Amino acid sequence: MDLSPSGIAARALRTRWFVRAPIGLYRRGLGWIMGDRILMLEHTGRTSGEPRFVCLEIVERSADDRLRIVSGFGERAQWYRNLQADPHCFVSTGRMRRRPATAHLLPDEEARRALGRYADAHPRDWDVLRGAMEKALGHPVDTFPMVELRLDTAL
Numbered sequence: 001m002d003l004s005p006s007g008i009a010a011r012a013l014r015t016r017w018f019v020r021a022p023i024g025l026y027r028r029g030l031g032w033i034m035g036d037r038i039l040m041l042e043h044t045g046r047t048s049g050e051p052r053f054v055c056l057e058i059v060e061r062s063a064d065d066r067l068r069i070v071s072g073f074g075e076r077a078q079w080y081r082n083l084q085a086d087p088h089c090f091v092s093t094g095r096m097r098r099r100p101a102t103a104h105l106l107p108d109e110e111a112r113r114a115l116g117r118y119a120d121a122h123p124r125d126w127d128v129l130r131g132a133m134e135k136a137l138g139h140p141v142d143t144f145p146m147v148e149l150r151l152d153t154a155l
Contacts, residue, residue: 083105
């Protein structure tokens with residue numbers, strides 16, 4: 001058993017109840033407990049048409065209501081595939097609840113630059129994230145697909 005931070009994180013990422021636990025907090029209006037670096041994304045299932053939920057880390061935030069998130073499991077992540085099919089979604093983070101947004105998939109080069117900025121700002125977090133994903137995926141990674149969520153300004 002790998003007890004390194006990356007090993008523990010990789011194991012946690014493969015534990016469904018653990019990764020889904022924050023969703024209950026957000027749905028009860030307690031998302032602020034998770035801080036300002038985590039969001040809950042509500043998206044539409046591409047086959048079912050049903051609402052789906054996932055909590056993700058915000059890797060970059062701009063002043064003009066844009067949040068960037070990465071798909072640690074690449075393009076095979078269900079939430080990522082759902083956003084490809086329908087980019088309209090809702091975002092909850094901190095005390096902000098269910099704000100409409102539109103997802104834009106970023107080109108690889110822009111994702112690489114944004115991850116570089118994230119790694120510079122949060123080197124320990126980047127080492128753990130990258131290490132966890134490499135252990136979970138079974139191969140080295142240097143970048144991940146990235147999505148920019150543009151929050152609707154008209155409320």
